[in-house]
Amino acid sequence: MTACPLGQAGQCYCAKQVNSFATAGPSQKTAVLLLAHGSPENPSQVPEFLSYVTVGRPLPPTVVEEVRHRYSLIGFSPLPCWTLLQADQLAQSSQMPVFVGMRNWKPFIAGAVKAIASNRYERVIAICLAPQNSRTSVGLYRSAVVGDGNLPFKMDFVEEWHDQPLLAKAFAEKLRSGWEKACAESGAKLPVIFTAHSVPERTITEGDPYERQAKETAQLVAKEAGLGGDDWTFAFQSQGMSGGVWIGPTVEDTIRNLKAKGHRGVFLDPIGFLCDHVEVLYDIDIAFKQFAEKEGIRLWRAESLNGSKLLTEAVTEVVRNRK
Numbered sequence: 001m002t003a004c005p006l007g008q009a010g011q012c013y014c015a016k017q018v019n020s021f022a023t024a025g026p027s028q029k030t031a032v033l034l035l036a037h038g039s040p041e042n043p044s045q046v047p048e049f050l051s052y053v054t055v056g057r058p059l060p061p062t063v064v065e066e067v068r069h070r071y072s073l074i075g076f077s078p079l080p081c082w083t084l085l086q087a088d089q090l091a092q093s094s095q096m097p098v099f100v101g102m103r104n105w106k107p108f109i110a111g112a113v114k115a116i117a118s119n120r121y122e123r124v125i126a127i128c129l130a131p132q133n134s135r136t137s138v139g140l141y142r143s144a145v146v147g148d149g150n151l152p153f154k155m156d157f158v159e160e161w162h163d164q165p166l167l168a169k170a171f172a173e174k175l176r177s178g179w180e181k182a183c184a185e186s187g188a189k190l191p192v193i194f195t196a197h198s199v200p201e202r203t204i205t206e207g208d209p210y211e212r213q214a215k216e217t218a219q220l221v222a223k224e225a226g227l228g229g230d231d232w233t234f235a236f237q238s239q240g241m242s243g244g245v246w247i248g249p250t251v252e253d254t255i256r257n258l259k260a261k262g263h264r265g266v267f268l269d270p271i272g273f274l275c276d277h278v279e280v281l282y283d284i285d286i287a288f289k290q291f292a293e294k295e296g297i298r299l300w301r302a303e304s305l306n307g308s309k310l311l312t313e314a315v316t317e318v319v320r321n322r323k
Contacts, residue, residue, distance in 0.1 A: 029121060030122070031124050032125050032126075033125070035102070035127065036129045036130075038079070038106070038108075039277055040071065043069075043071040046071055049104055052104040052105065053104050054242075066241065078277065079275060083102070090315050093312050094316050099112045101113065101145070109145055123153055124155050125323075126158065127318055130274075133213060134203065135203065136203055136208075137197075145157070161318050162217045163216055163217070164317065164318060166310055168223075169314075170311045171302075173308070174302045174304070174305065174308070175221060182265070185300075186298060188265065189231070190263070191231065192268075193251065193254055194217075194218035194232060195234070195284075196214035197237060197272050198248070201247050202244070218234050235251045237250070237251045251288055251291075255297055256295065264296070264297060265300070266298075268299065269301065270302070273304065275306045276306060284301050
C-alpha cells in the first residue's frame with residue numbers, strides 16, 4: 001500500500017493544511033496558484049471523483065469499477081500530498097504566498113480562488129503542474145480558475161513550461177541515478193522509454209501542441225542526461241477507457257518492439273508527470289511491469305520528481321520570470 005508521504009495512508013492529513021503556508025505579509029500584492037488534477041483519498045471516493053473528471057458525464061459501470069480497482073491496488077494516491085509539499089517548498093523558495101487548487105478533488109480550484117480573493121491579492125501567477133500544454137489538462141484548469149469570468153484579481157496564466165532548463169535537469173538527475181543502477185543490475189545497457197499521458201487523437205489533429213511538447217521535454221532530458229539517439233524512444237501511456245482513438249505508440253507496443261530488437265530489459269521515465277499517482281503507481285509499477293514479465297522483459301522506472309529541489313527551483317524560475 002502506498003503511504004501518504006506527509007501523513008498516514010488513506011487519510012491525507014496534509015490536505016487539511018492547504019494554504020496554511022500562504023501567509024506572506026500584507027504588503028504582498030501577488031500570489032501564486034498551483035493547479036493540479038487532484039485524486040481521491042480512498043477507493044470509495046472514485047465514483048464521485050470521476051464525475052468531476054468527466055464534468056458529470058456518466059461512465060460505464062465497468063470503467064468506474066476498473067478505476068476503483070486500480071486505486072484499491074495502490075491503496076492511496078499521494079498526488080495531493082506531493083502537490084502540497086511542492087507548494088510549500090515553492091513558497092519558501094520564492095518568498096511568495098502560494099495557494100493550491102485541484103480540478104477534480106479537494107482542495108478544489110474554486111476554494112483556492114475564494115481564499116486568494118479573501119486575502120485581497122491583486123495579481124495571481126497561475127501554474128499548472130502539467131508542464132506540457134493541452135486543452136485536455138491545462139485548458140480545463142484555466143477554465144476552472146476563470147469560472148464565470150468575474151475574477152477579483154488579474155491573472156497571469158502560464159500556458160506551458162515544458163522546456164524549462166531546470167525541469168529537464170530535475171528529470172535527468174532522477175533518470176541517471178535510476179538508469180545506471182538498473183543497467184548494472186541487468187548487466188546490459190537498457191533502452192529508455194520516455195512516457196507521457198496519452199490524449200484523444202482528435203485533440204492533436206485539431207492543433208493541440210501537447211504531443212510535440214511532450215517529445216521536446218524528452219529530448220531535453222535525454223540531452224541533459226547524456227543519452228544518445230539510439231538510447232531512448234518515446235511512448236504514450238494511460239490511454240482512456242471511454243472510447244475513441246488515443247495517440248500512441250503505446251508502452252506495450254514499444255516494449256514488444258524493443259524485445260524484437262533483442263533487448264531483455266527496459267527503463268521507463270514518465271516525463272509527463274511531476275509526482276507519484278495512479279498513472280505511475282498502477283499503470284507503470286503494476287500493469288506495465290506485469291506486461292513486461294509476460295513478455296520475458298524486466299522493467300525498471302525512474303523515481304518521480306515528488307519533492308525534488310531541482311523541481312522547486314524550476315517552478316521558482318517560472319514564477320520569477322513572471323514577476
